[in-house]
Amino acid sequence: MARFFSSGAIEFGPWSPSKAGVLKDCPLKFILQYVEKPKVSAEDTVVSDDTALVVGSAVHKYAENLVGGLDPASAATDAFSTVPDTRKNKLTLRAQKRGIDGFIERMNKFKAANTVVLDQAELRLSIDSDLKSVDFWDRKSALRGILDRVIIVERGGNKHAIAIDIKTGRPRDIETYSLQLESYGIMLHSKFDLTSVSMAAYFSSSEELVWHPRKVKPADISESNPVFTTINALVETIDPHNYNVGKHCSWCNYRVICERERIPF
Numbered sequence: 001m002a003r004f005f006s007s008g009a010i011e012f013g014p015w016s017p018s019k020a021g022v023l024k025d026c027p028l029k030f031i032l033q034y035v036e037k038p039k040v041s042a043e044d045t046v047v048s049d050d051t052a053l054v055v056g057s058a059v060h061k062y063a064e065n066l067v068g069g070l071d072p073a074s075a076a077t078d079a080f081s082t083v084p085d086t087r088k089n090k091l092t093l094r095a096q097k098r099g100i101d102g103f104i105e106r107m108n109k110f111k112a113a114n115t116v117v118l119d120q121a122e123l124r125l126s127i128d129s130d131l132k133s134v135d136f137w138d139r140k141s142a143l144r145g146i147l148d149r150v151i152i153v154e155r156g157g158n159k160h161a162i163a164i165d166i167k168t169g170r171p172r173d174i175e176t177y178s179l180q181l182e183s184y185g186i187m188l189h190s191k192f193d194l195t196s197v198s199m200a201a202y203f204s205s206s207e208e209l210v211w212h213p214r215k216v217k218p219a220d221i222s223e224s225n226p227v228f229t230t231i232n233a234l235v236e237t238i239d240p241h242n243y244n245v246g247k248h249c250s251w252c253n254y255r256v257i258c259e260r261e262r263i264p265f
Contacts, residue, residue, distance in 0.1 A: 008235040014141035017180035028243035032254040044256040056168040059096045067121035099204030118152040125187040133191045158195040171203040185216025
């Protein structure tokens, strides 16, 4: 029987692209955030500007509201109410809203030209170590993720899915999101009977839709798939003596603890 996840990967699961990203950035932060989970006192808390995160969440909510059937005005009122009312934020939301409106228009045109069997925003998927679809919060979950937009179409008796992740930051090379998009392909195959999954990132700030270089087909889901090999390799770096100092330290909630107690333990 195929073994997709190593015993170590299963032990430290469930995984998500963001969790794997934390481990890649800094093994010590991974231990603090996902294993030890120390309580951070008020004096040790890193004060950072989380406006970008708040705006990003609001933009995703706006897109979800539109897919859910709300008119643009109602969708914006509901989604943007959490964003601080500053001139800069208003201009940012104006640009992001325009990008999401353009994205929705493109998706509607695509749907009109195809036989759609599923269209869903914020689709939660999870699989166990045998790649069987399980509930998102199932204790057996090995890999999970929330897909911003999924459309499944039927052509010639076969079903094909497109999974699109909305990015509210500046555009980056699509390979930056390879682990995330590949994992979406694997989870969609576990949930649905599909011939292929195409994945893309949509950059709402520039209105660019960039496709992952390859589709994920059933034959691509093997032990050598980069999702499994990457996570299994990252697990081997889990070590409290292994830490990386970089830009990510600026917004790390454990920065003060790390600087005070850093190596040796």
